[in-house]
Amino acid sequence: MKNQVLKVTNLTKSFNSGAQEVQVLKGVDFSIYEGEFVSISGPSGCGKSTLLNIMGILDTPDSGEYLVDGIQVANMNSSQRAQIRGDRIGFVFQSFNLIDELTVLENIALPLKYRGDSFEVRQARAKACLQKVGLADKGDLFPNQLSGGQQQRVSIARALAGDSGIMLVDEPTGNLDSKNGDAVMELLQALNQQGTTIVLVTHDPRYAGMAHRNIQLSDGMIVSDGVKSASEGSQNLHTSVEVD
Numbered sequence: 017m018k019n020q021v022l023k024v025t026n027l028t029k030s031f032n033s034g035a036q037e038v039q040v041l042k043g044v045d046f047s048i049y050e051g052e053f054v055s056i057s058g059p060s061g062c063g064k065s066t067l068l069n070i071m072g073i074l075d076t077p078d079s080g081e082y083l084v085d086g087i088q089v090a091n092m093n094s095s096q097r098a099q100i101r102g103d104r105i106g107f108v109f110q111s112f113n114l115i116d117e118l119t120v121l122e123n124i125a126l127p128l129k130y131r132g133d134s135f136e137v138r139q140a141r142a143k144a145c146l147q148k149v150g151l152a153d154k155g156d157l158f159p160n161q162l163s164g165g166q167q168q169r170v171s172i173a174r175a176l177a178g179d180s181g182i183m184l185v186d187e188p189t190g191n192l193d194s195k196n197g198d199a200v201m202e203l204l205q206a207l208n209q210q211g212t213t214i215v216l217v218t219h220d221p222r223y224a225g226m227a228h229r230n231i232q233l234s235d236g237m238i239v240s241d242g243v244k245s246a247s248e249g250s251q252n253l254h255t256s257v258e259v260d
């Protein structure tokens with residue numbers, strides 16, 4: 017039996033929209049096991065990003081529990097939260113969220129600085145991660161000198177740098193054309209095959225089909241949570257993608 021790495025129980029979250037309170041998550045339960053590749057899909061506005069932000073410890077739920085490695089996040093103080101986020105969770109945003117003033121290598125190494133790794137460790141790790149995403153020769157460039165697809169690969173390298181083993185990925189292809197989107201998804205699939213646990217939010221059924229398990233969210237509730245049978249397997253895109 018694989019280790020349970022993330023667990024959400026009866027999670028709720030509301031936002032104030034003008035005078036109205038809108039309940040976005042209405043009691044969500046599931047667990048993520050080490051090595052899984054899970055997609056979360058559902059209609060626009062159903063709460064996918066809200067859920068992923070809570071799982072990335074970027075936001076807090078109103079009620080319910082969230083456990084990382086069996087530890088209750090709600091009981092942690094802010095420095096413990098920052099530590100577990102740095103040690104256990106890599107986050108990939110739709111809009112890359114790279115810092116324009118830093119080089120590619122500096123962007124990747126930055127999270128390691130926060131957790132106190134030495135300069136040498138940061139450099140070595142950042143270079144290794146850049147190589148993993150196929151951009152070894154781009155380290156000294158700035159983000160705006162790269163294509164969107166390349167920038168997303170850099171943001172994946174940054175999420176890998178902490179060696180957290182878990183990657184939460186929010187619509188990684190949303191700002192990319194289909195060629196670069198496919199290349200990013202193939203990279204995520206390869207990283208999962210090498211052992212990274214991935215939770216992917218996507219509205220694209222083709223990309224959701226690349227995961228081994230799909231959670232369908234609708235109006236703040238899980239309406240299905242299915243692991244594919246062995247015969248279904250996980251889909252490949254079967255494209256020969258050239259990454260530019």
Ligand SMILES: Nc1ncnc2c1ncn2[C@@H]1O[C@H](COP(=O)(O)OP(=O)(O)OP(=O)(O)O)[C@@H](O)[C@H]1O
Nearest residue numbers: 031032033040059060061062063064065066067219
């Ligand atoms: N910070 C916030 N303040 C107020 N409302 C918010 C906030 N964040 C999200 N919402 C609202 O919560 C609902 C769910 O948003 P969320 O981004 O989680 O949906 P989603 O399923 O990821 O949508 P999409 O696929 O369009 O990205 C939406 O109605 C959104 O307007």
